[in-house]
Amino acid sequence: MSPARPRRRATDVGSLDGLLASREIVVACGPGGVGKTTTAAAAAAMAAARLGGKVLVLTVDPARRLANALGLEGIGNTERRVPTAAFEAAGVKPMGELWAAMLDTKESWDSLIRHHAPDARTRDEILANPLYRNISGRFVQSHDYIAMERLFEIHAEGTYDLIVVDTPPTRNALDFLDAPERMADFFSSRLLRWLIVPYRSKIVNFASRPFYQVADRILGTQFLADIAEFFILFQSMYDGFVQRARAVQRLLADRRTSFIVVSTLEMVPLREAEFFAQALTDRRLHLGAIVLNKVLPAYLRAPQAAVVAEKLRDDADELSGALAPELGAQVHPAQVRRVLAEIAQSYLDYRVVAQREAEQQAELGAVPETLVSVPNFDTDVYDLGGLLRLGARLWGEHDD
Amino acid sequence: MVGLLERRLVFVTGKGGVGKTTVACALALYASEHGRRTLLCEVDAKGDVAAYFETGPTSFAGRELLPGLWAMSMDTEASLREYLKLNLRVPVVGRIGPLAKAFDFVATAAPGVREILTVGKLCFEVRERHYDLVVVDASATGHIVGQLAAPQAINELVRVGLIRSQTDWMLDILSDPAQTGLVIVTTPEEMPVNETMELAVRVREETTVELASVIVNRVLPELFGRGEEEVFESLRRPQVVARLAALTGGDPAPVLDAARLAVTLRRTRAEHLERLRDGIDPSVPMLYLPFLFSRAHGLRTIHQVARSLGEELGT
Numbered sequence: 001m002s003p004a005r006p007r008r009r010a011t012d013v014g015s016l017d018g019l020l021a022s023r024e025i026v027v028a029c030g031p032g033g034v035g036k037t038t039t040a041a042a043a044a045a046m047a048a049a050r051l052g053g054k055v056l057v058l059t060v061d062p063a064r065r066l067a068n069a070l071g072l073e074g075i076g077n078t079e080r081r082v083p084t085a086a087f088e089a090a091g092v093k094p095m096g097e098l099w100a101a102m103l104d105t106k107e108s109w110d111s112l113i114r115h116h117a118p119d120a121r122t123r124d125e126i127l128a129n130p131l132y133r134n135i136s137g138r139f140v141q142s143h144d145y146i147a148m149e150r151l152f153e154i155h156a157e158g159t160y161d162l163i164v165v166d167t168p169p170t171r172n173a174l175d176f177l178d179a180p181e182r183m184a185d186f187f188s189s190r191l192l193r194w195l196i197v198p199y200r201s202k203i204v205n206f207a208s209r210p211f212y213q214v215a216d217r218i219l220g221t222q223f224l225a226d227i228a229e230f231f232i233l234f235q236s237m238y239d240g241f242v243q244r245a246r247a248v249q250r251l252l253a254d255r256r257t258s259f260i261v262v263s264t265l266e267m268v269p270l271r272e273a274e275f276f277a278q279a280l281t282d283r284r285l286h287l288g289a290i291v292l293n294k295v296l297p298a299y300l301r302a303p304q305a306a307v308v309a310e311k312l313r314d315d316a317d318e319l320s321g322a323l324a325p326e327l328g329a330q331v332h333p334a335q336v337r338r339v340l341a342e343i344a345q346s347y348l349d350y351r352v353v354a355q356r357e358a359e360q361q362a363e364l365g366a367v368p369e370t371l372v373s374v375p376n377f378d379t380d381v382y383d384l385g386g387l388l389r390l391g392a393r394l395w396g397e398h399d400d
Numbered sequence: 401m402v403g404l405l406e407r408r409l410v411f412v413t414g415k416g417g418v419g420k421t422t423v424a425c426a427l428a429l430y431a432s433e434h435g436r437r438t439l440l441c442e443v444d445a446k447g448d449v450a451a452y453f454e455t456g457p458t459s460f461a462g463r464e465l466l467p468g469l470w471a472m473s474m475d476t477e478a479s480l481r482e483y484l485k486l487n488l489r490v491p492v493v494g495r496i497g498p499l500a501k502a503f504d505f506v507a508t509a510a511p512g513v514r515e516i517l518t519v520g521k522l523c524f525e526v527r528e529r530h531y532d533l534v535v536v537d538a539s540a541t542g543h544i545v546g547q548l549a550a551p552q553a554i555n556e557l558v559r560v561g562l563i564r565s566q567t568d569w570m571l572d573i574l575s576d577p578a579q580t581g582l583v584i585v586t587t588p589e590e591m592p593v594n595e596t597m598e599l600a601v602r603v604r605e606e607t608t609v610e611l612a613s614v615i616v617n618r619v620l621p622e623l624f625g626r627g628e629e630e631v632f633e634s635l636r637r638p639q640v641v642a643r644l645a646a647l648t649g650g651d652p653a654p655v656l657d658a659a660r661l662a663v664t665l666r667r668t669r670a671e672h673l674e675r676l677r678d679g680i681d682p683s684v685p686m687l688y689l690p691f692l693f694s695r696a697h698g699l700r701t702i703h704q705v706a707r708s709l710g711e712e713l714g715t
Contacts, residue, residue, distance in 0.1 A: 032416015032540065033592070063591050267697055268448065269417055297661070305654035312648065312655065319647055326643055327634045339631045342623050343659035349693035350658055356695045378664035380590050 011361075014370035015396035016260070019288040020047040020162060023258045025155060025251070026288065029167045029176070030262040030276060031269040035293040037062050037166045038381050038390065039262045039374070041070065044164040045098055045384060046391030049087060052095030053161030058151060060103050060168045065382035070100040077104045077111075077150070079159075082384070090385035099160065103168070108146045116237040116244075131230040144168060144176035145245075152248045177252070177283060184245035258288035265292055265357035274365055289370035291394065292361060297375055300354035305347065313344035372396055401683060404613050404713065405431050407581045409526045409573065411536045411609070413544040413599070414585030415592045419617040419705075421448045423585045423689070424537035426705035430713075432469035433706070436532040439525060440465075443518060443538050443547075445473040454698045470531065479517040487566075515550035516567070523570045526579065541584070541595045548574065548582070548607040574609050581612025586676070588616055588669035597679040611684050615709075616673065618691040620666040623659065632659060687712040 020026060020043060028040040037059055044057035056079060057070070067073055071080050079101040087094045110127060117123035126132050144167075151165050167176050234241075251257060259280050263273030273290070280287045299305065312319065320336035327336065361373070374393045381390055404410065405427075412427065414420035421442070428440035439462055442449040450457050450473075453465050460478040462470040525534050539547050546553075551567040551574065574580050582603060586596040596614060603611055624632060634640065636656055644652040680686070689708045692701060 034417060063594060065590070264417070266417075268421075297657075299654040300658055302651075302654050304650045305652075305658075308648045308650040308652050309655050311650070312652070319644075322647055323635075323640065323643060326640050327631065331631055331634070335628055335631050336635075339624065339628050339635065342628075343632065343635075343655055346621075346623055346662045347655045347658045350662065352693050352695055376661075376665070378661055379668055382590075 012371055012373055012396070013367075014289070014372070016043055016046075016289055016291075016370060016372065016394040017050070017396070019258055019260075019370060020164075021051050023162065023288070024160075024256040025151065025163050025165065025254075025258070027151075027165045027167060027252075027257065027259045028262055028291075029259060031272040034262050034264045034269050034273075035374075036262045038066065038387070039260070039291055039293060039394070040164045040166040041066060041100075042381070042387040042390040043260070043394055044100075044162070045082075045387040046394060047162055047164070048082075048096045048098035049092050049094045049388060049391070050395070051162075054097045054099065054159065055162045055164065056099040056101065056154065056160045057164045057166070058101050058103060058147075058154065059166045060147065062102065062166075063380075063382065065380070067102070069383045069387070072100055072102050077101060077107050079154075086384045090383070090388055092384075092388055096161070101154075103147055103150055105146050108150050112146070112149060113237075116240040118236045122233055122236055126230070126233050129226075129230050129233065131226050144179035145182075147176060148180055148248050148252065149244070152244070152251055155251065177279065177285070180245040180249040180252070184242045184249075253283075253285055255286070258286045260289045260291055261287065262291045262293055264294050265360045267360065270360055270364075277368070278365070287368045289368055289372065290364070292371070292373040294376040295361075295373040296350060296354040296357055298354075300347070300351050301358060306351060309344040309347040309351075311344075312340045313348070316341040316344070401610075401612070401685065402578050402581070404581060404583070404685070405434070405436065405533065407533070407577075407579055407612065409522060409534045409536070409580040410583060410612065411538040411544070411548065411581070412583045412585060413538045413541055414617075415541050415595045418585050418587045418592050419689075420540065420585045421452065421537050422701060422705055423583070423615055423617060423709075424535055425449060425452045425702045426709055427583070428469060428471075428533075428535040429466070429702055430706040430709050431533050431535065432466060436468070438469050438533045438535060439531040440469065440471045440535045441522060441537065442471070442473045443536060444540075445475065447473070449473070449537060452698055452702055474518050474521065476514045476517040479521040483517070483520065513554075515547045516554050516570075519547060519550050519574070520566065520570060523573045526573055527569065541599050544582075544599070545602050545606050548603070548609045552608070571608060574607075577610040577612075580609055582609050583613045583615055584611065585615045585617055587618045588620075588673040588676070590672055593672045593676045593679075596676060600680055600684075611681075613685045613687055614676070614680055615687045615689060616676070617689045619673075619688045620662070620669055620691050622666065623662055629663070632663075636660075 026043065028036050028043070030036055040059065041057050041062070044055050047053075048055040059067075059070075059072070062070065062072065064073075069086070070082055071086075079099050082098040082100055084094060087098075113126050113132075114123060117126065147165070147168050151163065154160070155163060261273050261277050261280070263269050277287055277290065316337045320333045320340055323340075324331055324333040324336050364371075372394055374390055377386070377390070379386075381387060410427065412420055412424040414423070424440065428438045432438040440449060442458065447457055449471055453471065455465055455471075458471045458473045460472060460475040460482075462472040465471050522534055522536060525531060538544055551570045554564065555567050555571075584596050584599055586592040600611055600614075603609060635644070641652060641656070677686070687709065689705060689712070692704060694701070694704070696704070
């Protein structure tokens with residue numbers, strides 16, 4: 001038996017460059033609030049700038065300023081090209097084209113219905129059905145599904161060399177992975193057929209069945225009838241839907257598709273991200289990279305600097321006396337003392353957080369070939385310049 | 401406006417990653433420490449509440465975690481069972497057979513069913529006065545409106561039936577600001593602030609629940625007072641840095657860089673905070689919780705946040 005190998009400690013390794021150059025679809029996923037949208041946009045912008053070709057970023061819910069930067073304001077599903085001028089303003093001559101589109105759930109569902117409906121009458125009846133409107137607008141899982149469905153559709157058109165997708169915030173990170181499967185199950189369910197039997201055939205006296213009795217008392221006859229009508233209309237599209245959902249699922253598992261898990265180094269999001277990385281592996285989906293976002297800079301952990309900070313804090317009185325003359329006559333030593341003590345304490349405070357982050361990173365399980373960290377930029381990322389700056393870090397380039 | 405903890409039912413929401421669960425836990429802990437029998441309910445049963453309190457998993461049946469503090473996790477199917485048992489007064493559970501499958505199916509097909517069972521259970525606990533206060537670690541900002549508006553949505557969709565007849569008393573509790581309030585947790589960052597402002601509007605327009613408070617989490621400390629930033633800038637002059645290095649026997653650059661970073665981080669956040677203040681109705685109380693520079697997680701964090709909350713609530 002070979003001796004147990006010491007566990008590799010996770011440090012930054014590799015770059016997204018190779019991944020983005022070799023895949024057709026890259027899906028950015030991970031817990032909420034970690035900067036998935038910005039990371040996806042930055043990856044796409046870099047791919048367009050450095051790798052060339054036609055690159056699309058499909059975003060779900062970008063911040064307003066970012067949406068403006070991408071020219072997405074007030075636009076639904078339409079794909080728009082980000083003007084070359086925006087790159088030039090950021091001092092970059094792009095090799096390729098950057099396109100952007102936002103996901104409009106309602107519009108995407110409607111277009112799906114139009115696509116699958118056997119005739120105009122069915123189509124119109126479904127679009128007008130109150131239950132359908134409720135499902136397409138509010139049904140949480142429908143967002144997960146439609147994001148993947150839209151991805152499939154755009155990919156099938158063959159317009160882009162690379163599509164980078166941002167995923168919707170989900171209750172559970174796995175929801176959108178399972179959405180196609182669940183959607184297929186849903187529409188091919190025996191239970192569904194069972195539920196609508198009494199409405200399709202007047203022969204069955206459904207009032208005699210306990211299930212309907214209970215369902216009827218809880219939901220009311222009218223509502224049950226609404227549900228049934230909706231599904232009877234939908235039945236004409238079952239096959240199309242199920243086939244499509246399966247195709248979407250195959251695309252996610254295809255070698256041309258890869259996933260990037262984005263997280264911060266805070267404990268709760270990171271545990272969720274790890275869980276997600278594991279789930280991708282379990283499903284035999286390709287985990288291309290982990291991106292750690294908003295990481296505090298390494299200089300906060302420099303051992304020497306902590307000593308300096310402690311000295312500044314403890315000897316602030318003496319030091320301020322010695323420094324004040326250098327700073328000019330108008331500067332009062334008491335002010336210098338306060339500033340020294342304040343920056344020293346601030347350093348030591350941030351150091352605690354930086355060390356905690358470093359420890360979290362080192363303990364990461366299941367590390368893919370690529371692990372990059374992006375620093376906590378001191379200002380928000382809201383224009384192409386900012387995206388490319390972030391993108392350079394995804395490429396493993398460090399400016400310090 | 402009615403004080404936050406004088407209410408009977410408090411929903412806590414927020415964008416992912418802002419510390420919604422932490423604040424809900426701290427709020428419940430604080431209330432229980434001040435003599436209120438409190439139930440903390442985790443709606444998206446991820447087990448985070450149990451992790452924060454460093455206790456075994458919570459379930460649909462409430463469990464006392466600390467004196468006066470109970471915790472439960474929502475389970476809509478269990479809620480349906482409880483509801484049927486109380487309302488149909490027949491041993492239906494055995495007779496329906498695959499209730500779980502059937503329920504799952506109906507709930508998937510009919511949006512609002514899951515939500516109404518969640519909100520219904522919470523309102524039920526309030527109505528039956530099992531606790532003085534129910535704190536809900538509710539859905540994130542994207543889904544909370546659907547949850548809070550479920551009784552109305554059901555009213556529109558379902559014209560008759562048992563569920564319909566039950567929505568009236570729920571609406572009475574939800575619409576009464578003396579009983580029910582919503583807390584939005586946010587951080588002073590771009591997206592959380594945008595979502596908070598958008599949510600405040602939607603809550604007003606689409607639900608009957610009052611926005612009781614906005615809690616701004618992770619507020620960074622102000623480093624410098626008046627005139628001190630100029631002093632700091634002059635410390636960064638090369639000859640001063642050299643002098644500092646000689647005096648301390650080490651490189652002061654990381655300390656100075658870190659202070660620069662702290663100042664700009666705080667400034668960016670201050671701008672977002674300003675937008676938030678301008679965007680939220682001034683009658684809604686805003687509470688501020690400091691960023692925690694600590695290595696602690698779990699119960700220690702909850703205690704720290706609860707203490708800060710207490711200071712903000714002025715008790």
